Amino acid sequence: MKTCLNAVTTGRPKELRAWVATAQAHGFEGVEFSAEELEQLVRAEGAEAALRLQAETGVDLAVFGLPVPWSGPEAAFRAALDRLPTLARVAAAAGCSRAATHVPPTVGPDVAPAAHALLIVSRLRACCEVLGEYGVRLALEWVGTPSLRTTRTPFLWTAQHIVALCEALGLPNAGLLLDSWHWHMTGGRAEDLELVPTTRIIHVHINDAPPNRTLEEQQDNVRLLPGQSGVIPLHALLSRLRTGRYDGYVAVETFSDLPKLGVDVAAARAREAVAAVW
Secondary structure, three states: OEEEEOHHHHOOOOOHHHHHHHHHHOOOOEEEEOHHHHHHHHHHHOOOHHHHHHHHHOOEEEEEEOOOOOOOOHHHHHHHHHHHHHHHHHHHHOOOOEEEEEEOOEEOOOOOHHHHHHHHHHHHHHHHHHHHOOOOEEEEEEOOOHHHHOOOEEOOOOHHHHHHHHHHHOOOOEEEEEEHHHHHHOOOOHHHHOOOOHHHEEEEEEOEOOOOOOHHHOOOOOOEOOOOOOOOOHHHHHHHHHHOOOOOEEEEOOOOOHHHHOHHHHHHHHHHHHHHHO
């Protein structure tokens, strides 16, 4: 497993080079990044720019966010899908073989769940087919926070749901983004991890939860650094990943005021938190 820096946790410099330098300065082995920014770098400095950047810093361009609004309007989806081959090709040329997106946990009152399921499968399959041509796998994240399921119809919100979605897609490059928060929000039992083959896990996020709250009281946008409260049993999760020989990246993802301290201070604190639970 390799440590990875996440921009939501720390904030980030505007330029990709500066972002990678931040990760290097604080001992992270990879970064989550934007494929569009990578394309801009390659366009400005040449096809070898990304490889040089990684060789110089020892920091991998680990995972890019899927640059396709697959759950949005048809026109926007199609336009982004048409552009996806270019971005996937640039990322693959830089050695990156992982992309990620999340799957909303609910459907609105005017949406038929069956039709929504067909839409999800159709659109994500189209994305996976493009990514697969360039050797890129797509990590799908479930969203398990109970408070996000109170006003709309629950739909896909557990690891088992996402495993079933991957099976419905029927493509080998579809897998899971395992976030310790969402694992905890749906029960957080170590034995549940046994139901998810490590080979299905493409990317991992870790974090912690505020103490003295029920799962129903937890808010998705209030997350602590790993080990800060001990509410989420990260040692059990990381142990399972090691036992299963997970060989991907583990990124800290919190939602807090940490970025207000500045990216370097935030990154330093994130790295200290990772070291404490690693």
